Amino acid sequence: MAFGPFLLLALMEGMVTAAVLALAACGLSLVFGVMRVVNVAHGEFYMLGAVIAWAVAAFMPGPPALAFAAALVIAPLLVAALAAAADALILKRLNYDPEATIVATIGLLYMIQQATLSIYGPNATPVTAPFEWRIQLPWFGYSGYKLFVILAAVLVLLGLWAIMTRTRAGLIMRATQVDRTTAQSFGINVDRVYMGTFAFGAGLAALAGVLIVPIQQAHYLMGGDPLLLSFIVVIIGGLGSLRGTVIAALFIGLSDGVISMMFSPTLAKIIATLLVAMVLVFRPQGLFGAKA
Amino acid sequence: MTLRTSLYTPTRRGLLKAGAAGLAVAAMPGFVGAQAAPIKVGFQLHRTGIGASYGRWYERTAQAALKLINDGGGINGRPVEIVFEDDATDPKRGSEVVEKLTVQAGCDVVMGTLFSHVVIGSAPRAGELKVPYLVCSEGYHVASGMLNRWTLQPGITDVRSQIASMAPWVSANLGKKVSMIFPDFAFGHDHRDFFTAAMAAQGGEVIAQIAIPPTETSFTRYFPQIPAETEVLYHVMVGPAVLTFVKELGEFYGSGAKPAMFGFIDSLEAVDTATPGLEFLEGSYFWEAHNRVKPADAGEHEAAYRAAVGVDDNGASVSDAADVSTYSHMFSTWETLFFLKAAMEASAYTGPADRQKLVEAMEAMSDMPYGIERPQGAKLFNGRTHQVFGTQNISQVQGGKLMRVHQTSMADGAYEDAVDYTATSF
Structure with a gap:
């Protein structure tokens, strides 16, 4: 394959990775920014999104597009509800202590993963894409659905940006992020903000899971990779900075696509991890993070 | 503290008793009922x-x-x-x-x-x-x-024997320039090493070896490594994402020109060959150890075996046609x-x-x-x-079903012994 089309395919693949990664990592970044909680179970929320999308597709009659649209609403809501419950039952009782919550979310990771294994089973199951549309370029074919994933992620991210900057809920979240105590003295119910943020972050991960499942199949172990990549993105972008997270997701996604294709996927992971180490050494607050 | 001690002491004693009883019971069948023990x-x-x-x-x-x-x-x-x-x-x-x-x-x-x-x-x-x-x-x-x-x-x-019996057929019927896609661990390395050697022995050549980690979930990024002059694409993949692998391969080639394809059925085990998105496999070939679709000239015990395991004539579960078996393994x-x-x-x-x-x-x-x-x-x-x-089989996808087109003999897969375990110690 000539270099031009080769690069084009690499960039398209990279954009899909970046799009899904940006959604998942924004959830992680939001939870850390507002609550100072490192949510190790984040990848499992992503996996739950995919598995619920499968369940909706399996049990809902009618065309695949309709089931998919339903899953886009149902999965994030169910996962957000689960996350809200986890917040109320676990994180709140630990007073959001940073170390205790890491251990607690590791526990949550295993509970969700093993519960899914028990209920849903160990098999990978495909979910039909909402539409079958393939683009045939002169050099290779490409799935139209993958382009839709990019578009959908851009729309969701724009929505997220609007919520954070244009709505009262976003204002309250930002206020809590800047100074919890002052926010509380201004009458903000910080407990509710925390619960809402944790649920919202989990919902974003679930949404990413729903978008990816027609490409990748639902599987109980699928939460590991996005968790690692989300952490890489969030650390490079700057913990708590949504702008940094989106830029880092684009950077990591595209470089992953290009390096994977020109060299090898393993090298892409090595370089991403090396980059994290470099950022931690030379700019611990991340590229866009505020100085601690 | 007192409470805990008073509760604990009898438990320990009880434990010893139970242990002794257990030992006695465990020892008994050895003397009493050796013939009946499973x-x-x-x-x-x-x-x-x-x-x-x-x-x-x-x-x-x-x-x-x-x-x-x-x-x-x-x-x-x-x-x-x-x-x-x-x-x-x-x-x-x-x-x-x-x-x-x-x-x-x-x-x-x-x-x-x-x-x-x-x-x-x-x-x-x-x-x-x-x-x-x-x-x-x-x-x-x-x-x-x-x-x-x-x-x-x-x-x-x-694998070595399976490949030895496949390579002559591939080189005689499909082409001489082969690109291989295989999982990057021991099983895939056996494919890589022995198929490359077997093709060379047939006067063919493996022009690209593309290794993919068995836990990979996304495959499109590997396909551009397939050289354009490839005549035969040899693929074998394992793991939960095999369906994604073949689907993305189909998307990649789309309706454009594509090489002949020869796969090990591992790439499609437990996957329905008639799944939407796999239409591009029509006419391509697969190795099968045991034909998933019951051949017309199947042996006399084939029906009894399928009935005992609960598999229908298409190789799917009798209770759920979507539950396709791993029939060749x-x-x-x-x-x-x-x-x-x-x-x-x-x-x-x-x-x-x-x-x-x-x-x-x-x-x-x-x-x-x-x-x-x-x-x-x-x-x-x-x-x-x-x-x-x-013996091994080569099947072709015809009308979305795997139909046997060739069967090898046992001699086709023979190779020289590399070890004599009977000379090693226990």
Whole structure:
């Protein structure tokens, strides 16, 4: 394959990775920014999104597009509800202590993963894409659905940006992020903000899971990779900075696509991890993070 | 504190009593009912992890063979029992499972492992425990001499032999310039090494070797490495994402020009060949050990085998047509159980003390004719290399179904012995 089309395919693949990664990592970044909680179970929320999308597709009659649209609403809501419950039952009782919550979310990771294994089973199951549309370029074919994933992620991210900057809920979240105590003295119910943020972050991960499942199949172990990549993105972008997270997701996604294709996927992971180490050494607050 | 002590003391005493009682009970059958005690076969099962689709069918097939054996009076007049233990398709867990089945569950033998990295991770522990370890894996690791006297593969032909019988057909019918896609671990490396050598022997050439990690979930990024001058694309993939692999391959080639395709059915095991998105496979070829779609000229025991395992004529579960079997691999558990039965009868096996005698009896086996014990076909067991050999099939996708177009002979897959395990110590 000539270099031009080769690069084009690499960039398209990279954009899909970046799009899904940006959604998942924004959830992680939001939870850390507002609550100072490192949510190790984040990848499992992503996996739950995919598995619920499968369940909706399996049990809902009618065309695949309709089931998919339903899953886009149902999965994030169910996962957000689960996350809200986890917040109320676990994180709140630990007073959001940073170390205790890491251990607690590791526990949550295993509970969700093993519960899914028990209920849903160990098999990978495909979910039909909402539409079958393939683009045939002169050099290779490409799935139209993958382009839709990019578009959908851009729309969701724009929505997220609007919520954070244009709505009262976003204002309250930002206020809590800047100074919890002052926010509380201004009458903000910080407990509710925390619960809402944790649920919202989990919902974003679930949404990413729903978008990816027609490409990748639902599987109980699928939460590991996005968790690692989300952490890489969030650390490079700057913990708590949504702008940094989106830029880092684009950077990591595209470089992953290009390096994977020109060299090898393993090298892409090595370089991403090396980059994290470099950022931690030379700019611990991340590229866009505020100085601690 | 007082409360805790008063509660604890009787418990400890009770524990000792219970332990003593347990020991007495455990010792009793040895004296009293040796004839009636079941033979226990430990089954290392990929129930979860990346091998789960195989595990599901390995368990069903083994259960069906077990029922047939017990209905026929068991082995040496004793009933047989299988203890299944999940290894999560993980090598580290695998060796723990071998130990647990042998030491805790008291199994006479351990069998059933498929994924080659788990076999390689578990076999040394079986050797240390001196327990016969019968794998159902295809890897060349048994016959290569890498493992030990206690590890045998009596139920399925190894990759080296499968490939030796495929390469001449591929080079004569499909093309000489081959690009290979294979999983990046032991099993895939066997494909890479032996197919490359076998093609060279046929005057062909492997022009690209593309290794993909078995846990990969996205494949499009690997396909541009396939050179444009490729005449034949040889693919073999494993793991939960095989359907994604073939779908993305179809998207990549789309309606444009594409090379001839020859795949190992592993790329499609447990996947319905008529799945939307797989239309591009029409006309392409696959290796199959045991034809998923029942051939018109199938052997006389084929119907009984399918009925016993619960598989219809298309290779799917009789209770759920969407639940497609791993038909080209699962017969190995069936045939391994019957191989074990024959060896236990030949060695008049009575218990773990006879394990060495049992392995020697297995090594003495050779010609094994077609029958309900071997539904895939007649086999030749090589006691020196601990490996069995059988016939292979090439099928073509016709109308979304795998139809047999060629069957190899046992001689096609022969190669020189690389090891003589019978000369090694127990």
